Amino acid sequence: MTADAETALIHTIPVDRIRIANPRSRNREMFAALVDSIASVGLKRPITVRRTSIDEDGPKYDLICGQGRLEAVMALGETTIPALIEDTDEADAYLRGLIENMARRKHTNRDLLTAIRIMEDRGYSSTEIGAKTGLDPSYISGILTLLREGEERLIAAVERGWMPIYLASQIAHSDDFTLQNMLMDAYQEGTLKGPQLLRVRRLIERRKLIGKAYGQKWPGKDQPPSSRRLAQVYQEEVHRQQMLIRKADIGEQRLILLTSALRRLLADEHFRTLLRAEGLLDLPKPLADRLKGEMP
Structure with a gap:
């Protein structure tokens, strides 16, 4: 398309004939800067609209x-x-507006999920959605799976960045026993750190008790727990205690390895001289207690 042809598509229309179908809130400072810019140099780029109807005053x-x-x-x-x-x-x-807004600014979770939902409903594949949104197709595929199953809590965790998409997909399709083993493996592999592991555990417990989606209510406090629920709570606590024991065993093994290595290093006079030269004369108390009386 030539510049003249492109210019010919631009029309001057009354602002009072335009409806903002999907209004969005915006930063006041950024809006003030935009107003100043247009006042100083004019409008650099036309807006985009679609004609909806016509009345005695003209098109809307x-x-x-x-x-x-x-x-x-x-x-x-x-x-x-x-x-x-x-x-x-x-x-x-509506889809065009969502995509263009996401391309220019940091999108919200609601905008992103709405756009992905609409595009899938209109027959777009994960690859095509990824091309339009700038997201990896495997990420899109995982999000679509969670969307179909109503996993709003897991999706929110992925979007906030403290749970990888593959882990969210595994949680959505795992039973309680498999979940406990999976979390333990993720902790040992370093995929989930200590605080992150606790957050994931709390999310899983809340998802199990309240439901997958937001807006669901807590079970009534006056409702007596069933025997099945009591057995489930007992099994969960047993699994939790088993995880704590395994974590304690791992910590103990690492501490033994560390003290063994440190004991061999401190037995080397050259290493001790280097520590003194660098002013490193202190040890953490747990290590000092283990090494006390065992060094030459």
């Missing part, structure tokens, strides 16, 4: 992209704005 439009620019022009008292008019339906326009 829905905004596809450019809410900030439209609101800034209105704040400056302008009554018209340059716009590209696209021939598209409401669903495509």
Whole structure:
């Protein structure tokens, strides 16, 4: 398309004929800067709209992209704005707006999931969705699996960055016993650190007790627990205690390895001279207690 042809598609339309179909809140400072920029140098890029209907006053439009620019022009008292008019339906326009907004700014979880849901419903594959959103297709595939199963809590954990997508998918398809072993393996491999492991455990317990989705209520306090629930709680506590024991055993083995290595190093006069030269004369008390009386 030539520059003249592209310019011919730009129309000047009244701002009061444009409806913001999916309004978004925005940062006040950034909006003020946008208003100042348009006041100083003018509007650099037209907004994008679609024609929805027509009445005695003329066509009506829905905004596809450019809410900030439209609101800034209105704040400056302008009554018209340059716009590209696209021939598209409401669903495509909504999807287009989501994708373009995500491309320009840090998206919210709700925007991302809504866009992915709409694109899958309209027949896009994981690869095609990844190309449009800039996300890895394997990530899209994992998110779609969690979306289909209503795993809102797991999706939120993935989006916040403290649970990898593969682990969320495993949690969604694992029973209690498998989950305990999987978490222990993740801890030993370093995939989940101490505080992160605790957060994942709390999420799993809340998901089990309340449900996969947000907005679900806690079970009534006056409702007596069933024998099955009591047995489940007992098994969970047994698994938790077993994990603590395994973690304690791992810690003990590492401490033995550390003290053994340190004992051999401290037996070397050259190493001790180096420590004195560097001013490293202290040891952690647990190590000092283990080594006390055993060094030459």
